[in-house]
Amino acid sequence: MTVKQLTLPLMAGLFAAGLAPAIAQDLSIGLKSEATSMDPQFHQLSTNIQVAKNIFEALTTQDALQKVTPGLAESWEAVDDTTWRFKLRQGVKFHDGSDFTARDVIYSFCRVPLVENSPSAFTIFTGGIADMQAEDDHTLTITTTATNPLLPVELWSLAVVSATTLGAEDEVTYGPEGTCEGMGDVPQAPAFNSPEVAVGTGPYKLDSYTRGSQVVLTRFDDYWGGTPDWERVVMRPITSDGPRVAALLAGDVDMIESPPIQDIPRIEQAGFKVVDALSNRVIYLHMLQQEDAPGIGGTDGNPLLDPRVRKAISLSINRQAITDRIMGGYAQPAGELLPPPMFGTSGRPVDAYDPERAKELLAEAGYPDGFSITLGTPNDRYINDEQVAQAVAQMLAQIGIQTTVDASTASQFFSRRNALEFPIYMAGWGASSGDMSSPLKSLVATYDADTGMGPTNAGRYSNPEMDTLLVEAMSTIDDAKRDQMLQEAETMVLDDFGIIPLHYEQTVWAMKPELSYEPRVDQYTMATEVERVSE
Amino acid sequence: MIVYLVRRVGQSLLAVMAMAILVFLGVYFIGNPVDVLINPEATQADIIATTERLGLDKPLYQQFGIFIWNALHGDLGTSFVYGRPALEIILDRLPATMELALVALFLSVGIGIPLGVWAGLRPNSIAGRTIMGGSILGFSLPNFWQGMLLILVFAVLLGWLPAGGRGETTEFLGLQVSFLTWDGLTHLILPAINLALFKMSLIIRLARANTREVCLQDYIKFARAKGLSGRRVVLVHVLKNIMIPVVTIIGLELGSMVAFAIVTETVFAWPGMGKLLIDSINLLDRPVIVAYLMLTVLIIVAINLLVDVIYSLLDPRIRLSEMKA
Numbered sequence: 001m002t003v004k005q006l007t008l009p010l011m012a013g014l015f016a017a018g019l020a021p022a023i024a025q026d027l028s029i030g031l032k033s034e035a036t037s038m039d040p041q042f043h044q045l046s047t048n049i050q051v052a053k054n055i056f057e058a059l060t061t062q063d064a065l066q067k068v069t070p071g072l073a074e075s076w077e078a079v080d081d082t083t084w085r086f087k088l089r090q091g092v093k094f095h096d097g098s099d100f101t102a103r104d105v106i107y108s109f110c111r112v113p114l115v116e117n118s119p120s121a122f123t124i125f126t127g128g129i130a131d132m133q134a135e136d137d138h139t140l141t142i143t144t145t146a147t148n149p150l151l152p153v154e155l156w157s158l159a160v161v162s163a164t165t166l167g168a169e170d171e172v173t174y175g176p177e178g179t180c181e182g183m184g185d186v187p188q189a190p191a192f193n194s195p196e197v198a199v200g201t202g203p204y205k206l207d208s209y210t211r212g213s214q215v216v217l218t219r220f221d222d223y224w225g226g227t228p229d230w231e232r233v234v235m236r237p238i239t240s241d242g243p244r245v246a247a248l249l250a251g252d253v254d255m256i257e258s259p260p261i262q263d264i265p266r267i268e269q270a271g272f273k274v275v276d277a278l279s280n281r282v283i284y285l286h287m288l289q290q291e292d293a294p295g296i297g298g299t300d301g302n303p304l305l306d307p308r309v310r311k312a313i314s315l316s317i318n319r320q321a322i323t324d325r326i327m328g329g330y331a332q333p334a335g336e337l338l339p340p341p342m343f344g345t346s347g348r349p350v351d352a353y354d355p356e357r358a359k360e361l362l363a364e365a366g367y368p369d370g371f372s373i374t375l376g377t378p379n380d381r382y383i384n385d386e387q388v389a390q391a392v393a394q395m396l397a398q399i400g401i402q403t404t405v406d407a408s409t410a411s412q413f414f415s416r417r418n419a420l421e422f423p424i425y426m427a428g429w430g431a432s433s434g435d436m437s438s439p440l441k442s443l444v445a446t447y448d449a450d451t452g453m454g455p456t457n458a459g460r461y462s463n464p465e466m467d468t469l470l471v472e473a474m475s476t477i478d479d480a481k482r483d484q485m486l487q488e489a490e491t492m493v494l495d496d497f498g499i500i501p502l503h504y505e506q507t508v509w510a511m512k513p514e515l516s517y518e519p520r521v522d523q524y525t526m527a528t529e530v531e532r533v534s535e
Numbered sequence: 536m537i538v539y540l541v542r543r544v545g546q547s548l549l550a551v552m553a554m555a556i557l558v559f560l561g562v563y564f565i566g567n568p569v570d571v572l573i574n575p576e577a578t579q580a581d582i583i584a585t586t587e588r589l590g591l592d593k594p595l596y597q598q599f600g601i602f603i604w605n606a607l608h609g610d611l612g613t614s615f616v617y618g619r620p621a622l623e624i625i626l627d628r629l630p631a632t633m634e635l636a637l638v639a640l641f642l643s644v645g646i647g648i649p650l651g652v653w654a655g656l657r658p659n660s661i662a663g664r665t666i667m668g669g670s671i672l673g674f675s676l677p678n679f680w681q682g683m684l685l686i687l688v689f690a691v692l693l694g695w696l697p698a699g700g701r702g703e704t705t706e707f708l709g710l711q712v713s714f715l716t717w718d719g720l721t722h723l724i725l726p727a728i729n730l731a732l733f734k735m736s737l738i739i740r741l742a743r744a745n746t747r748e749v750c751l752q753d754y755i756k757f758a759r760a761k762g763l764s765g766r767r768v769v770l771v772h773v774l775k776n777i778m779i780p781v782v783t784i785i786g787l788e789l790g791s792m793v794a795f796a797i798v799t800e801t802v803f804a805w806p807g808m809g810k811l812l813i814d815s816i817n818l819l820d821r822p823v824i825v826a827y828l829m830l831t832v833l834i835i836v837a838i839n840l841l842v843d844v845i846y847s848l849l850d851p852r853i854r855l856s857e858m859k860a
Contacts, residue, residue, distance in 0.1 A: 117618030119572040212806030250690035250698040414570040452578030
C-alpha cells in the first residue's frame with residue numbers, strides 16, 4: 001500500500017528524539033489488526049485469540065515455543081484411546097468472583113456450536129468430543145469420537161467462560177453438536193462487548209472495547225497465578241505499518257507488533273528494543289500436480305507431474321539470498337514444513353542451491369529448453385511476499401523456466417488459488433497446533449472433501465502411502481511413536497518434492513527498552529507476557 | 536419550489552438505484568469472502584457450511600434479489616466479520632468521522648475564507664502571494680504524505696501531539712465526541728488539519744478569485760464612493776457575494792470528506808467509517824462494503840439536495856429560473 005511504501009524513506013535518520021519516560025503501571029500496545037469481537041468463541045482468528053487470551057483461559061496453555069503446559073487443568077491423563085481425565089485447578093475465581101468448576105468447562109464447550117454468525121467457528125475443535133462428564137467439581141472426563149492425541153493441544157483454543165454469568169442452569173449436561181441441556185439463554189457475541197458478560201479467569205479483566213479504537217484491560221487482583229504486571233493495558237489496532245511505527249517512536253504506545261523489516265534499523269537507532277523469533281509459519285511453493293493445469297506454456301501436458309522437474313525447481317532457488325536480501329535477515333531458509341525442533345520435524349537439511357544440477361534434471365525429464373509458467377502469490381499477506389515471488393521467478397528463469405509472477409491482494413489470491421487457477425503458487429502455513437500433522441494434513445494429504453483431508457492442498461499432491469501413515473500417526477497417542485511416524489510421512493513428501501519449503505518467517509516486536517517480551521512462535525502478542533525489565 | 540424538489544428527489548432515487556446495482560455487482564466479483572474469513576485449518580465441510588450460512592451458495596440474481604428486498608425493509612445485511620447488522624457497525628463509526636469532517640470543514644472555512652479574501656483584496660502584496668503559494672502546496676502534496684509529515688514533525692520530533700487514535704471521548708447529545716476533552720482535542724488536531732488542508736486551499740483560491748471579481752463590480756465602487764468604511768464594504772458587500780460558489784464547494788466537499796476521509800483515517804488510525812471500509816475490503820466483508828457505499832451515496836445525494844435548496848434561498852434568481860424550467 002502506498003502509505004506504507006512512501007513513509008519508509010521519510011523516516012530515515014529523523015528519530016533522534018529522546019524517549020518519553022516510562023509510565024510505570026500502564027502498558028499500551030499497537031497491534032496490526034483488530035479483534036472483531038470480545039467473544040472468545042466467536043471467530044477463530046489469531047487477532048481475536050491474542051486479545052482474548054488475556055481475559056479468558058483454557059484447560060491447557062502453550063508456552064512461547066508452543067509446548068503444552070497446564071492451564072486451568074493442573075494435570076491430565078489418557079485413560080484409554082478415546083478417554084481423557086483432567087484434574088482442574090482449585091481456587092480459581094472468575095472476574096466476577098464466582099468459582100471455577102467443571103460445569104464452566106462443560107458449558108463453554110457446549111456453547112461453541114451455539115455461537116451464531118461465526119465467520120470461522122471453533123467447532124473444528126469440539127466436533128470430535130463425544131461426551132464430557134464431571135466426576136466432581138474439579139475432575140472432568142472427556143470422551144472423543146476417535147483417537148485424538150492432539151486433544152490437550154487443541155484444548156488451548158477453547159476458552160472457558162463462566163456458566164453462571166452467562167445464565168446457565170445449575171446442571172449442564174453435555175451433548176455433541178449443540179444438544180447440551182441446561183444451557184439457559186445463551187448470550188451471543190455482541191453481548192461480550194460488555195465487561196459484565198466477558199468474564200473469564202485470566203489475569204486481566206475487560207474494561208472497555210471500542211471498535212476500531214481500542215481494547216482496555218485492567219488487572220485482575222484475584223488471579224490464581226499471582227498479580228499481573230500491569231494495572232492497565234491498552235491494545236490499539238494501528239493497521240498501517242508507517243503510522244504504527246510512528247506511534248511507537250512518538251511514545252503513543254509502548255510496544256508494537258510486526259514493524260516493517262525495512263524500518264527496524266531506524267527503530268533500533270532511536271533506542272528501542274527489537275526482539276524476534278522464528279515463527280511456526282513456513283512460506284512454501286506448491287505445484288499443481290494433476291494432468292490438467294492452466295498457465296503452463298511451451299510444452300504439452302504438465303511437467304510438474306515429474307518429480308525431477310519439481311526437484312529442479314527446489315534446487316534452483318537460492319534460499320539464503322532470499323532470506324538475507326529480501327527478508328533482511330528476518331527469516332530462515334526452510335528445509336521442512338515446520339521449523340525444527342518442533343514436534344514431528346526430522347532436522348532435514350535445506351535443499352542446496354545448485355542451478356547446474358537443476359538444469360540437468362530438467363534435461364533428464366525431457367525439458368532441456370524449459371517451459372513457461374505463472375507463479376501466483378499474494379502481495380499483502382506475508383512479509384515482503386511479492387518481492388520474494390519475484391526473486392523466485394528470476395531464479396527459475398535462470399534454469400530455463402520462464403516465470404511470470406501473478407500477484408494479487410490476499411482476498412483475491414486465496415479465492416483464485418482455491419479455484420486451482422495457479423500451476424505454481426507461493427503461500428504460507430502457520431501450524432497453530434505446533435505439530436507436523438497440521439501442515440501435512442492441510443497442505444499435502446490427498447484432497448478429500450468427505451474425510452476433511454487436504455483442504456488447502458491446492459496443488460492436489462497425492463501420495464496414498466503418506467496418507468495412510470499420516471492417518472495412523474494422527475490416531476497414535478504415544479508421543480514418541482507419533483513423532484517418528486510424522487517424520488517419516490514428512491520425509492516421503494519432501495523426497496517426492498510434493499511441496500517446496502522456502503523459508504520460515506520471523507516475527508518481530510519492537511518496544512521501549514524497559515520492556516521485555518519472549519517472542520512467541522505462534523506470532524501472538526499477549527499483554528500477559530510483556531514484562532518490565534528489572535533494573 | 537415543490538415541483539423542483541420532487542424532481543430533484545426523483546433524480547436522486549434513480550442515482551441510488553443505479554449505485555446499488557453497480558456496488559453489488561462490483562463487490563460480488565472481487566473474491567470469495569469465505570476463503571479469507573475461515574481459519575485455514577477448517578475442513579471442506581466447514582467451508583461448505585459457512586458458505587451456505589452466509590448465503591453465498593445461491594446464484595447471483597438470487598443474492599441480489601435478497602439484498603434489494605432486505606434493503607427496502609431497512610436491512611442492509613449482517614456483517615460476515617462482526618456478525619452484527621452492517622448498518623449498525625457503520626453508524627457506530629459515523630460520529631467519529633462526522634466529528635473529524637466537521638472540524639476539518641470549520642478549519643478550512645474559518646481559515647480559508649479570510650485568507651482568500653485577504654489575498655483577493657491585495658493580490659500583489661507579499662502576504663497575498665505567500666497565501667497563494669501556500670495554497671498550491673496544500674493542493675499538490677498528496678494527502679497521506681502530508682499526514683505522515685504532520686505526524687513526523689508534531690508527534691515524533693516535537694512530541695507535542697499524539698501520532699494517532701481518537702483519545703478520550705465524552706458524551707454530547709447522546710454521541711461520543713472527543714472535542715470536549717483536552718486529550719480528545721490533542722488527538723483531533725492533526726487529522727483535522729490533514730483533512731482540511733486540501734479543502735482550505737480550494738476555498739482560498741475560490742474566495743480570492745471571487746473577491747477580485749466582485750471588487751470590480753459597480754456596486755462595490757458605488758459603496759466605496761458612498762463613503763462606506765472599508766470594513767463594511769468587505770464584510771457585507773464582498774463577503775455576501777462570494778458566498779454562492781463557496782457554499783457549493785463546501786457542500787460537495789463535506790460529502791466527500793465524510794465519505795472519503797479514508798486516507799486521513801488510515802494514517803492517523805482514526806476509528807471512523809473510512810478505516811472501517813478499508814478493513815472491510817481487506818476482509819471482503821461484503822455487507823459492510825455495500826452498506827457503506829450505499830450510505831455514502833445517500834449522504835452525498837442528500838447534501839447535494841440540501842445545497843440546491845440553500846442556493847435557492849441565497850439567490851432568488853436560481854429559484855425562479857428553476858421553477859420556470
